[in-house]
Amino acid sequence: MQKKVFTIGLFACIVALVALAQFHLLDDYYLSVIMFMGVNVILAASLNLVNGYMGEFSCGHGGFMCVGAYVSSLCTVLMFSKNQMLGAPLLPPQLAFIGLPIALFIGSMAAAVAGLVVAIPSFKTRGDYLAIITLAANYIVISAINNMEFVGGPRGFMGMSATVRDMENMIDLPWMLIFVLLGMVFTIWILRRFVSSTLGKGVPAICQDEIAAEIMSVDTNHMKLIAFMLSSGLAGLAGGLYAHVLGYVNPQSFDIMRSTEVMVMVYLGGMGSLSGAAIAAVSYTVLMEALRFLDVWKWVVIPLLLILLMQFRPEGLMGNRELSDFFPKLRKYYSFK
Template sequence: MRKYTLNIVLVLGCLALLFTSQYEMLDNYIQAVIMFVGINIIMSTSLNLVNGNMGEFTCGHAAFMCVGAYVSSVLSVLCYGSKFGEALLPEGSAMFVFPIIVIIGGAVASVFSVLVSIPSFKTRDDYLAIITIAVNYIVISAIENMPFIGGSRGFQGMKDTVWAMIDTFEIPWMMFWVIAFTMFTIWIIRRFITSTYGKGVNAICQDETAAEIMSVNTNKVKMLNFMLSAGLAGVAGGLFAHIVGYVNPQSFNILKSTEAMVMVYLGGMGSLSGAVISAVLFTGLMEVLRSQAIIGFLLSPATLIFPDWEPSAGVIKWIIIPLLLVLIMQFRPEGIMGNKELSDVFPGLKKYYTFK
């Protein structure tokens, strides 16, 4: 029974979040922050599969989030919205169909990732980074030129699905699904990394040529790893779209990909625990930087030189994020956890949990 202690604590924690959200002990802002923490955990842990465990360098992870967001949004509106005419499904089915919609969005993003995984067979490092940046821009430009899904104006109507779930059975459904998919993401990545394919991924990271000599099918392993990573990013995109109720192509530009990279390198490449910790810290930092009082304090030295400079919170965000990435690379390139897990730092934890 002791080996299930951490699992039970996590389940009780999730139930506590749902209970406090249901009875409005947490206001809408705190609930939104918690849900965005979950989204960022999915993004950071999924990108960590490629940039950390496999040792590749991709810079366009937001492209797959964008594909998942738009596919899920269009399906959601078709099933329960009025944007394209009469809804295809009754409201009562929303709570059962919604996870399927999100998973389909992730599956389409996973298939789309083949555009990256195939070129990756012959490219690495800087060349792969350029390819993934190009894919990010291709996706955004393509969607901006699709007027039937809003084009550059964006797409909305996904809240109809959320309201359909709430009207059927009133609980904080989006909080529930974000928690469920976040836990599922951590579980499936843990299982994948400890599997035979996961060991192949780590072998490629160490030495791809040696991995091939040791009979690892590097092309197949790379493709599976890319597809899993992109699929989970697509799931994050679907959840994000339904939390906000609106998606715009520019919400998934290179800056969004940079956020995911910062979280990966802050936590430590190849560390699942580090990716989770960094996602929580990064989301908290971004929310703190929304405060004008804190911004004023941070910029007080600069205002002595530029007294009329009054940057917005959004501008400061995109000064801090790249600066944080530079500082990490300079002073702590291995990140918070390096390539270790919490169980490596605290071996006694191993007897309190199991992922089997």
């Protein structure tokens, strides 16, 4: 019974948030901050699988997010909106409820496949060289999208808001908020299940010692494949949600700066801590909004913050511990590991 309290509480929170948004008690600014928070939680948690639990150094997360964002946007635009290049909508607007989740799913799958570009070289290389590969993957994705005329190239791509509008016309609810919150819960759920499963124990084993893990019958190549594809797939989900929240994407918003942001969140939260990643993502988003007045200096302060973090507390806020290690009483309600 007590274990259920957490799940019930979580969904009560979601319903409360949605209700607040529905009755316009939250203004649009706070609403959008909450949605970006959700997207950031997905990004940080998914990167944490590779950078935290597996101990690799992947710095091209923005690239996978970009793939997810573009593919899912392309799907919804094809299905539900009129576009000069892609023609009239293929499906009636009533199907938007099914269409958006399917588009998000296809986007995630595409991002997971793009993750192969990094996963396969990771069989042979590790450490610094793998970091370069992920970075190159990020640049390749951005550069490829810049050269694709049918999604607008460097000018960006829009038309996704038609789908959201279709849904809101049918039933008047803040649909994107609901999808972002559900996506966030789904991400945390699937990552926690994966990491605490027997199969998933192989991921921290690779972090500890790859050769020893292999001797202990962990199929390291297989594990890497799963971890990279899961991580990039979830990044693709975040990208799809981000694109539909904004209604507009352009390749520059997924460049190395975005990847750095996600990395900051992961290392701020602590490597190998899901609750750490979530807390860091939320506090980072709040910090970014609070530091808005700094303007250009914001991008000096944030890297400096991370440098200081590396000097004085390299393990991040939580280290590899979960919330329950700090507040043991929480264990009654939820098993974090």
